[in-house]
Amino acid sequence: MQVVMLDLKAQFVKYKSELMRAVEEVCNSQILCLGPAVERFEKEATAYCGCKYATGVSSGTDALLLSLMAAGIGPGDEVITTPFTFFATAGTVSRVGAKPVFADVDAGTFNIDPAKIEAKITKKTRAIIPVHIFGQIAQMGLIMEIARRHKLLVIEDAAQAMGATQDGKQAGSIGDIGCYSFYPTKNIGAFGDAGMVVTNNDALAEKIRLMRVHGENPRYYYRMIGGNFRMDNLQGAVLSVKLKYLDEWNKKRRDNAAIYNSMFAGTIVKPQKIEQNNVSIYHQYTITVPKRDMLQAYLSKQGIGSGIFYPQPLHIQDCFKGLGYKKGDFPAAEELTESVLSLPIYQELTPEQIEHVGKTVLEFYK
Numbered sequence: 055m056q057v058v059m060l061d062l063k064a065q066f067v068k069y070k071s072e073l074m075r076a077v078e079e080v081c082n083s084q085i086l087c088l089g090p091a092v093e094r095f096e097k098e099a100t101a102y103c104g105c106k107y108a109t110g111v112s113s114g115t116d117a118l119l120l121s122l123m124a125a126g127i128g129p130g131d132e133v134i135t136t137p138f139t140f141f142a143t144a145g146t147v148s149r150v151g152a153k154p155v156f157a158d159v160d161a162g163t164f165n166i167d168p169a170k171i172e173a174k175i176t177k178k179t180r181a182i183i184p185v186h187i188f189g190q191i192a193q194m195g196l197i198m199e200i201a202r203r204h205k206l207l208v209i210e211d212a213a214q215a216m217g218a219t220q221d222g223k224q225a226g227s228i229g230d231i232g233c234y235s236f237y238p239t240k241n242i243g244a245f246g247d248a249g250m251v252v253t254n255n256d257a258l259a260e261k262i263r264l265m266r267v268h269g270e271n272p273r274y275y276y277r278m279i280g281g282n283f284r285m286d287n288l289q290g291a292v293l294s295v296k297l298k299y300l301d302e303w304n305k306k307r308r309d310n311a312a313i314y315n316s317m318f319a320g321t322i323v324k325p326q327k328i329e330q331n332n333v334s335i336y337h338q339y340t341i342t343v344p345k346r347d348m349l350q351a352y353l354s355k356q357g358i359g360s361g362i363f364y365p366q367p368l369h370i371q372d373c374f375k376g377l378g379y380k381k382g383d384f385p386a387a388e389e390l391t392e393s394v395l396s397l398p399i400y401q402e403l404t405p406e407q408i409e410h411v412g413k414t415v416l417e418f419y420k
């Protein structure tokens with residue numbers, strides 16, 4: 055039985071007529087950069103996330119970059135984040151001229167360990183960027199408490215977590231700013247690049263909207279230096295269709311995860327730990343295992359796809375050499391990069407396929 059890691063076509067064929075109708079409407083209008091479909095999606099997103107403002111942007115990376123710019127973070131500033139994340143989380147901090155400062159993760163949840171944050175705070179620290187890795191929200195209660203005490207801004211990197219909740223609150227809605235990605239492989243994916251920034255803060259929201267279009271207002275008059283961070287109208291239309299189904303898809307992923315969890319219970323295979331107060335959307339279903347690379351090769355030979363997110367922590371990437379970190383600085387993150395493997399989890403998979411993958415994984419350790 056072949057089981058691929060992700061099959062975007064399986065979702066597209068199911069919703070094709072509804073999606074193509076939305077796409078055609080935008081094509082007919084020829085309103086292409088921002089526009090009514092983006093505005094509609096933003097309105098729906100504020101209701102979904104429980105936030106006052108939602109701003110559609112060009113990508114998840116640009117959501118982070120724009121947030122940092124709007125917060126006025128730049129040269130001389132430090133931003134604390136996790137070394138176990140996608141590159142953009144720290145890359146954008148460097149791009150605004152600030153310094154990424156890493157704090158190690160919890161070995162069980164893979165999220166930034168709140169107990170490791172406070173020791174990293176200096177006079178230069180301006181913000182914390184927790185990342186909700188693989189669709190599970192970082193421990194925001196503790197993080198917000200630390201941030202408030204030290205007057206730091208919290209920017210949630212919720213790129214992998216739209217629809218995840220913690221104590222009933224939506225990912226992205228708990229910190230000062232929340233950033234989402236609609237890259238096609240995310241749980242809610244656009245037809246290309248897209249992202250979103252949410253906030254409840256009036257002043258930040260106004261800056262974010264202005265800086266999305268070069269800081270321009272009125273036309274050809276520039277109040278501040280922004281960029282071109284516009285969302286395509288087409289993406290707004292596609293995302294409006296998909297948002298209606300997001301909770302249903304996320305639940306299907308949780309059902310799939312539950313099958314894996316029961317199969318792996320009490321075995322050598324350790325799934326990402328989900329905390330009591332969290333509902334994960336399983337952007338990835340990730341296990342930690344010994345002999346990870348051999349397991350991946352074995353699965354591949356049996357026609358089963360898998361992924362390594364991520365093979366190298368950020369603090370020892372070549373591009374961050376100047377930050378002065380070395381191997382051994384963040385043992386939990388480093389250990390994860392050598393032992394994590396993500397298994398197929400997308401919503402169109404059948405229970406039989408999930409059971410087949412789970413059985414094949416366990417077979418390898420017999």
Ligand SMILES: *Cc1c(COP(=O)(O)O)cnc(C)c1O
Nearest residue numbers: 113114115140142213214235237
């Ligand atoms: C996908 C992702 C991003 C970047 O989003 P893009 O839309 O690809 O630019 C940022 N952070 C995390 C954690 C991500 O997974």
